Amino acid sequence: MLGDDALLAAQRLAEWASRAPTMEEDVALANIALDQLGAARLFLSLAGDEDELAYRRDDREFRNCLLVELPNGPARGDLDFGWTIAKLLFLSAAQRQTYEVLAAEGGPLGEIAAKTVKESAYHFDHASLWTRRLGDGTPESHHRMTGAVQRLWAYTFDLAQDRAAWLAVIEPVLAEAGLERPAEPEPKLGGRAGQHTEHLSYLLAEMQVLHRAHPGAKW
Amino acid sequence: MLGDDALLAAQRLAEWASRAPTMEEDVALANIALDQLGAARLFLSLAGDEDELAYRRDDREFRNCLLVELPNGPARGDLDFGWTIAKLLFLSAAQRQTYEVLAAEGGPLGEIAAKTVKESAYHFDHASLWTRRLGDGTPESHHRMTGAVQRLWAYTFDLAQDRAAWLAVIEPVLAEAGLERPAEPEPKLGGRAGQHTEHLSYLLAEMQVLHRAHPGAKW
Amino acid sequence: DDVQAWFDAVIEADQKVEPRDWMPDDYRKGLVRQIAQHAHSEIIGMQPEGNWISRAPTLKRKAILLAKVQDEAGHGLYLYAAAETLGVTREELVDALIEGRQKYSSIFNYPTLTWADVGAIGWLVDGAAIVNQVPLCRCSYGPYARAMIRICKEESFHQRQGYEILHTLSHGTPEQRAMAQDSLDRWWYPSLAMFGPPDTQSTHSAKSMGWKIKRHSNDELRQRFVDMCVPQAKVLGLTIPDPDLRWNDERGHHDFTEPDYAELMRVVAGDGPCNAERMAHRRRAHDEGAWVREAAAEYAEKAASRKKAGDR
């Protein structure tokens, strides 16, 4: 579950490579994608063979939250920076909390979480900074960021174990950015039970194509 | 070669389903895609098992012209109607000529060609009409259509066996549409030898994913 | 009130009302609403199935699916044309869809997650549509009735194709079989909900029945659908996900679990899994096609004035 979230977050963030709005952001998004990918590998390796899990399961077997599988914009192929930042803000806040709890519990999972929690804090800071810049930037950026937050809000209900704590972290960021906190809509759920959006099977088709085309090969 | 051209043309045209600029055009583009798909099935079946050929070859084994594998716009995921019409204009003019020659030669290939040549004539008429509408429509449509024709021209050199005859058909359409006939650029070739653009492997990854995921299954 | 009496007599005699005939305002409005919603459903309905054209597992299946989606565009066209006989324009109706003022069938707000869903939509969704629509072939408004005759013929073809997809899957590999069952599990209740709220809560039904637009109640049609599906599911070897489904000898019908009408209302209200995506997709296609439609209009105008100049 944690591994699937991180893996798909990495896959989506990596789509930005060579396309970010600034070169600094190209470096930063790749960095965050690498952190997510690193976390995914650690978590998946606890559960089995990382490549077997990443490349041989179909979408109904993935247990990620729907948020991470959504494209980088409202439609497939879109690359909307505000949308990506909103996704990252929501995800990283939840990951930080989850990892903190796990780190406190110790054990093999706790050891990994103790490492990834620091990264999540950085991801959250980065996303918060951009949320402020876009929310409190130009009228256009405010409008776009508002749209992203509104549209994505329904996908935030299976992110955190403790939604109240998650809201306590998110609300001040939105407030500081001058963004309205959306009303609570009908939650979009299902990912944790393997019931995904239409987007995931496309993502996996691309991600897995080479691995699956050569069964048993070493790379 | 003919089968691969028609198959990929169908796959690209079908991407328009539910997205065309008018409902009539939704019907028309699906119709043309169906014709191309039908032709592809006939040609591929002459060469072997149609599904084996369509679903089990990788991009280096396809022998299509590069034009048909290009996305429906300058970048992957684009859906640009003018671009699509320019592609169809160039392709259908060549297909009609090729099929005419084959039909005259007879044999099993000629029998198929005798059927598909009528379809190609319709595709060409449809593309010609839209080329005139867009070329001689608004300034914006003229600008877009000009861009498409210019960018795609380099991909027209491996379409027709007799380029002079092909030009003799295309040039009047462009002239009537008020579109400049591009200067002859460095031709983009390679598809006939299995050397494709970066787009084809993505197209095939999506097209083949389900078939390949279930080896030996019947559908 | 002469005209009203004439109209009532036409309805009473099971004759057709035609576009030039007088009709009550409510009748006209109700019809426009219903035909438009039906047309919108065809247009939005292209999306969930369109989602699998590029990935269809054989070329034959790809061709069948593409032809089906094309038929839906065609049905949309007939139906908008039928609505236009009532004095609205297609543009007005399309705007009403785009702006969310008119609805489409809520079934299309569910995602197609696997290839089997293409089969399930054909079998169940088209099946339910047919049960709904066959009586409409006898409805009192002529153009609508005639459009429905043509559409129902094609729909039943589609339904057979969907059934055949599921039949192949359910007799295929274990993975294919599981895919088919999973699909039935997800589409069963939303398909039942296609018949609308139970009769006790249905708002437009009584009037529609009086006008012979509608000829059977929601619950009647739902029952007919269930009775039709049960033996078909048996042939497929698939299990309808309803532990309480059983034949009731007394009623001569199957008893079954009602769908979750609260969920239906949520989806109708816009909170289904894909409402936002379906609307965004439609809006985008509309917006991105604007320059093409403008060019075509401009070209037509130029051509007309050239012709006029030539005619002089």
Place this chain on the structure above:
Amino acid sequence: DDVQAWFDAVIEADQKVEPRDWMPDDYRKGLVRQIAQHAHSEIIGMQPEGNWISRAPTLKRKAILLAKVQDEAGHGLYLYAAAETLGVTREELVDALIEGRQKYSSIFNYPTLTWADVGAIGWLVDGAAIVNQVPLCRCSYGPYARAMIRICKEESFHQRQGYEILHTLSHGTPEQRAMAQDSLDRWWYPSLAMFGPPDTQSTHSAKSMGWKIKRHSNDELRQRFVDMCVPQAKVLGLTIPDPDLRWNDERGHHDFTEPDYAELMRVVAGDGPCNAERMAHRRRAHDEGAWVREAAAEYAEKAASRKKAGDR
């Protein structure tokens, strides 16, 4: 001319010229042109490899490739910064790239068709870059020399990773081996062409050598590259696609077939397989990022004026 004499002495003594020092206009212009082209190459060079991040065949390879593409963005940043010490801004240079007034390495106008191409780019393209760039670590302009030291270290790491990809493939399944050979077949001559036209036709070389920006001729470097690759290809078990490639005992070097310089010129002129795509991709990223950059600037201004207001 005092300053000119001082400058000549610095060059003569193999000392570094620093940003505040006087330098001849041509030296400055030549450096800006070269550093900018180098920076642009890093930025455009992200595309062909970036094309395989989403499809990397294992998670480890995905991480390595993503890190490499990230390094290229980083190299671009250092190099633009180095160019900025010469009195141009990054924005000016980016505009020159976007508008096609400045070039980038023509090698990036070839497509990456298979995963093996990621290996070939690492081994051959980064290998050629290193052969070109190692001497630049001692070039006369301080900031450029220092940037090159850091970059070369990372490039040699990348080269090893590319080599390792090919090594794994060439020792893998028959399909993987064929993929590796096919990739070498396609990338060999374009890599040789990376060293530029033969010395007899090279335009900027003499001056650059005098200024100790360039320290070896194109042909010298190309020879060094060939001599380096031959034994490596042997270990890989792959065949360099040059039937005339052989050791020449007299010269102490390998004889080899020159690349097609006419093709190189065509690609440089804009007619390579992917020039239009690479430029369109870059332009689109630039254009679509505009609203983000504007928002960041606006926010920074607001924040600054808030701070000022608070300071009062």
